[in-house]
Amino acid sequence: MEHFVVSARKYRPQTFKDVVGQQAITNTLLNAIENNHLAQALLFTGPRGVGKTTCARILAKMINSDGKETGEEDFAFNIFELDAASNNSVDDIRSLTDQVRIPPQVGKYKVYIIDEVHMLSQAAFNAFLKTLEEPPKHCIFILATTEKHKIIPTILSRCQIFDFKRITVKDAKNYLKYIAEEQGITAEDDALHIIAQKADGAMRDALSIFDRVVSFSGKNLTRQAVTENLNVLDYETYFTSTDLILENKIPDLLLQFNNTLSKGFDGHHYIAGLASHFRDLLVSKNPETIELLEVGDQTKTKYLEQAKKASQEFLMQGINLANDCDLKYKTSKNQRLLVELCLMQLASITFDGEKKNGKHYIIPASYFQKKGITPIPVKKDIETPKTQTTATPAKDASKNPAASFQVKEPPKVVLKQETKRTSGLSLSSIRAKKEHQIKQMEVVVDEENLPTEAFTEEAFLKVWHEYIGILRKEGKHNLASILAIDTPKLKGTTAHLEFPNATNKIEVERQSYGLLLHIRQSLSNYDISLEITINEVMEKQYAYTTVEKFEKLKEKNPSIDLLRKTFDLGL
DSSP states (O other): OOOOOOHHHHTOOSSGGGOSSOHHHHHHHHHHHHTTOOOSEEEEEOSTTSSHHHHHHHHHHHHTOOSOOOTTOOOGGGEEEEETTTOOSHHHHHHHHHHHTSOOSSSSOEEEEEETGGGSOHHHHHHHHHHHHSOOTTEEEEEEESOGGGSOHHHHTTSEEEEOOOOOHHHHHHHHHHHHHHTTOEEOHHHHHHHHHHHTTOHHHHHHHHHHHHHHHTTEEOHHHHHHHHTOOOHHHHHHHHHHHHTTOHHHHHHHHHHHHHTTOOHHHHHHHHHHHHHHHHHHTSGGGGGGOOSOHHHHHHHHHHHHHSOHHHHHHHHHHHHHHHHHTTTOSSHHHHHHHHHHHHHTTTOOGGGGGGGGGSOOHHHHHHHTOOOOOOOOOOOOOOOOOOOOBOTTTTTOGGGGBOOOOOOOOOOOTTOOOOOTTSHHHHHHHHHHHHHHHHHHHHSSSOOBOOOOHHHHHHHHHHHHHHHHHTTOHHHHHHHTSSOOEEETTEEEEEESSHHHHHHHHHTHHHHHHHHHHHHTBTTOEEEEEEOGGGGGGSOOSHHHHHHHHHHHOTHHHHHHHHTTOOO
């Protein structure tokens, strides 16, 4: 059997032009060689499989080549590759520094490529510092690592750092297409795109996956074969799921999810992929963001078609629900139920119950015409507004001056349709009722021809205390206690009250409708009003501590202090 060479080795780039997706770095290195401006210590860092070691080998070969060599010359013995993962001790680094002193026999430079340099021990890093900072003229060090943060800062400061980026899906797909043509393999564009996505930015991984799929499907590489071999969910699964969600077909959606699980796929993988699918649909709705859609041309057309069916609000809410399910999946004890609940919620976003199919239950006018029936239009009765009564003098005005005027009914408050209905027992409804009563009272006060008879302060205080007694009989002890805190002081028709805190003021203002109505009707004067102020000094008059209570008692009976001193009592 002929020896098989994997594509990652067979198609390893031999020049900088063959390196995929690292044009910025390769151009920089080429210019540095041409201008003789190459540093003696270089650090190549980046993810796995993006070309760090390959670029180091190409660079080592180019700096020893002056264009006059014959094909038989080889500079391989001028290139020393050291794996720092297995040679990470101080002795290994000391052996390396001893070899550095010997100049090359052929060529101009000795190149030391140290791979996985972050695996060196702390002592090995310290032993390498001096040589790395001042190497001989004939020596160049190229360090490669995937974890730059593990390298000590003193090493980083002595190196010229090149950050390798991930290979884009587009670049990886184009390179796979080139290799497929070289090997005479017919490959679908979507199949190569799935391989490039699965590689996650690593060209070496993409080539390894390519070899595996070719071994499975032969010379004809299809999307179905790739998805089956790589155990990834096909785009069609998510397209079908989205159609079922938009059509509110919950039973079919749950059956499809069950079929997905029966194929060996994980529910976490499914819901995460569905969130990504919604994201791609959202990207497809705007022509400016279509470039962010990393799929094949055929699949892109399907995304654009389905994006027209789904609204932006649905996609945003769908992404939120799917992402929430993704976050809760690992901690859930019933993971399948969690995903199924999420799918049912997604299918219910655009579902509005019977209203959705309400048009099927409306009988058209043509039905009656065919039967020879004339429909009778239904008219709503329009209620005539009741006329408001005006304030008119009564017949027995001489007997009771207060009864000589009939109070006008307050105008009805028309609530807007947008007003939110509240419970009759809620605090907001009670507060609204009190405010409405106050507004009614203000309307009455503003009317003309209402009685404004004179009254004395004694009569006012008598009515005031009567109302406090009525409150206590009705069980409203809190309001009665607040009104008894201060005796109102009259200035004209305004009664001035003073309370120790704002809580008392707010409570009286809320209940002022009944208070003022009782006083005005009793004294036949509708100009009477309240003015409440807050005096925080009053609050200090209350005794809270033991000493304050004793002082209060001493004010009422000074003999208590004599009793305390006689028997030497403490507080």
